[in-house]
Amino acid sequence: MNRHALLTPEEMGRADAAAIAAGRSGEALMLAAGRAVAEAVRRRFSPRRTLVLAGPGNNGGDGYVLARLLEQAGWPVAMAPLAPPRPGSDAAAAAARWRGPVVPFAAAEVGRAALVVDALFGAGLSRPLSGDVAQLLRSVRAPLVAVDIPSGVDGATGGILGYAPQAALTVTFFRRKPGHLLLPGRDLCGETVLAEIGLPDTVLEAIAPRAFGNAPGLWRPPLRDSGSHKFSRGHVTIPCGAALPGAARLAAGAARRAGAGLVSLATDDAATAAILRGGEPGLMVTTEAVEHLLEDRRRDPWLLGPGLPPDDATRALLRRVTGAGRMVVADGGALTACAGDPAGLQGAAILTPHAGEFLRVFGDPGDDRLAAARKAADVTGAVILLKGSDSIIAAPDGRAAINHNAPPALATAGSGDVLAGLAAGLLGQGMGAFDAACAAAWLHGDAAQRALAGQPAGSPLLPEDLFPEIGKSLASALPSSP
Numbered sequence: 159m160n161r162h163a164l165l166t167p168e169e170m171g172r173a174d175a176a177a178i179a180a181g182r183s184g185e186a187l188m189l190a191a192g193r194a195v196a197e198a199v200r201r202r203f204s205p206r207r208t209l210v211l212a213g214p215g216n217n218g219g220d221g222y223v224l225a226r227l228l229e230q231a232g233w234p235v236a237m238a239p240l241a242p243p244r245p246g247s248d249a250a251a252a253a254a255r256w257r258g259p260v261v262p263f264a265a266a267e268v269g270r271a272a273l274v275v276d277a278l279f280g281a282g283l284s285r286p287l288s289g290d291v292a293q294l295l296r297s298v299r300a301p302l303v304a305v306d307i308p309s310g311v312d313g314a315t316g317g318i319l320g321y322a323p324q325a326a327l328t329v330t331f332f333r334r335k336p337g338h339l340l341l342p343g344r345d346l347c348g349e350t351v352l353a354e355i356g357l358p359d360t361v362l363e364a365i366a367p368r369a370f371g372n373a374p375g376l377w378r379p380p381l382r383d384s385g386s387h388k389f390s391r392g393h394v395t396i397p398c399g400a401a402l403p404g405a406a407r408l409a410a411g412a413a414r415r416a417g418a419g420l421v422s423l424a425t426d427d428a429a430t431a432a433i434l435r436g437g438e439p440g441l442m443v444t445t446e447a448v449e450h451l452l453e454d455r456r457r458d459p460w461l462l463g464p465g466l467p468p469d470d471a472t473r474a475l476l477r478r479v480t481g482a483g484r485m486v487v488a489d490g491g492a493l494t495a496c497a498g499d500p501a502g503l504q505g506a507a508i509l510t511p512h513a514g515e516f517l518r519v520f521g522d523p524g525d526d527r528l529a530a531a532r533k534a535a536d537v538t539g540a541v542i543l544l545k546g547s548d549s550i551i552a553a554p555d556g557r558a559a560i561n562h563n564a565p566p567a568l569a570t571a572g573s574g575d576v577l578a579g580l581a582a583g584l585l586g587q588g589m590g591a592f593d594a595a596c597a598a599a600w601l602h603g604d605a606a607q608r609a610l611a612g613q614p615a616g617s618p619l620l621p622e623d624l625f626p627e628i629g630k631s632l633a634s635a636l637p638s639s640p
């Protein structure tokens with residue numbers, strides 16, 4: 159699991175310190191970091207006039223090492239320090255070994271460069287970039303390579319402190335930081351390369367990271383064996399109102415493709431039932447009352463939201479189903495029915511708000527969506543799947559995962575119904591709520607990528623286009639056999 163771990167800048171500092179306390183030298187780590195950036199640069203760019211912007215800390219130190227290695231490889235390199243490194247630091251030692259040109263920290267120098275390296279601030283960024291630094295970075299026209307993270311991106315949140323440049327390439331060390339995956343940070347990183355610099359994995363034991371990049375391996379899809387039967391794979395029940403039967407049908411279709419044993423749509427309206435029965439033949443439609451349906455213990459989990467209005471009746475239904483001890487995925491109407499009242503969602507297993515629903519239920523998440531999602535999970539006791547291009551999955555115990563495989567085309571009406579259906583389908587097969595929500599988000603993004611593969615850029619993506627791909631995504635997420 160720990161290969162998916164993300165470290166906040168503060169945790170990364172502790173990892174460095176632990177490695178140094180265990181006998182690694184800071185200078186050797188800096189040498190490895192500078193070498194990793196040099197190798198990544200040389201693999202992607204031909205030798206060219208390069209300017210390294212160096213800050214006063216160890217990020218700048220990495221820049222001095224990189225400059226020396228590129229120069230040794232025959233590149234024309236100049237250093238433009240913002241400020242000298244602190245005397246006696248590893249960065250000062252790296253700077254003392256630099257024999258090449260040192261030029262002013264000025265736009266004229268930036269304008270002459272065909273490649274600019276941003277080695278200003280990394281994990282030690284402590285305040286917004288000053289106007290001068292921001293102005294210089296704004297003047298960059300050449301491709302920019304960021305050491306560790308583009309300066310100005312907050313590694314803990316992906317937010318921007320003042321200004322941050324657009325990198326073509328970012329090389330980070332040991333483990334990614336949340337800011338490499340959360341927007342807008344992720345977009346500003348360009349291509350991100352993760353490099354080993356000789357930190358042993360054992361330093362993670364004391365840190366016990368609580369944030370992860372979402373990918374198979376963080377969770378395992380449910381396995382089917384010869385002993386499994388339809389009731390052991392869950393009976394997903396989706397109540398559906400008269401207004402939006404399409405949303406419930408999309409969710410049901412996704413739950414079936416996630417491998418749910420049975421999926422039924424429940425409505426007390428005869429006309430809606432007739433519409434629903436015209437859908438997929440394998441989908442069950444019932445007009446029995448919810449009270450009656452709840453007598454069947456095998457009906458579990460329940461998906462409440464797609465196709466339900468955000469009203470008191472939906473709120474009462476949510477209370478009745480959670481009160482009956484069933485696992486609930488709450489989406490759409492069930493979330494908005496609890497606007498301003500997160501306590502109304504207690505007892506649910508997974509909540510799948512988009513940004514607007516999150517705002518309605520929990521209030522403004524502010525700049526730190528990761529912290530806000532964790533707080534919402536703590537308040538409700540439910541796993542929160544805060545949807546977006548960088549969906550966050552947060553558990554009440556503090557674990558969080560950031561999903562980063564969703565193409566922009568996924569942001570269409572109906573897409574969320576498919577995601578909620580996947581989560582319910584996986585929950586019913588015995589996955590824990592956090593794992594099911596993580597797996598649903600990843601499968602959703604992966605299926606979308608498969609549906610778009612080979613299509614012209616900008617092609618629209620319909621929610622039902624995901625259906626034929628979900629099985630392939632599930633298969634690809636299975637651990638490969640030895």
Ligand SMILES: NC(=O)C1=CN([C@@H]2O[C@H](COP(=O)(O)OP(=O)(O)OC[C@H]3O[C@@H](n4cnc5c(N)ncnc54)[C@H](OP(=O)(O)O)[C@@H]3O)[C@@H](O)[C@H]2O)[C@@H](O)CC1
Binds near residue numbers: 174184279305
């Ligand atoms: N530790 C290790 O062993 C390894 C670390 N590695 C590398 O080190 C990087 C972390 O190094 P770091 O901790 O020295 O912090 P860094 O990002 O260089 O900046 C700190 C300096 O900047 C200053 N400052 C901050 N914000 C500012 C602003 N807005 N405007 C102006 N100044 C500002 C801040 O000042 P202060 O806040 O103290 O006033 C301080 O002087 C990490 O990202 C990686 O690249 C690798 O070599 C692998 C081994």
Ligand SMILES: [K+]
Binds near residue numbers: 277304305306308
């Ligand atoms: K940087």
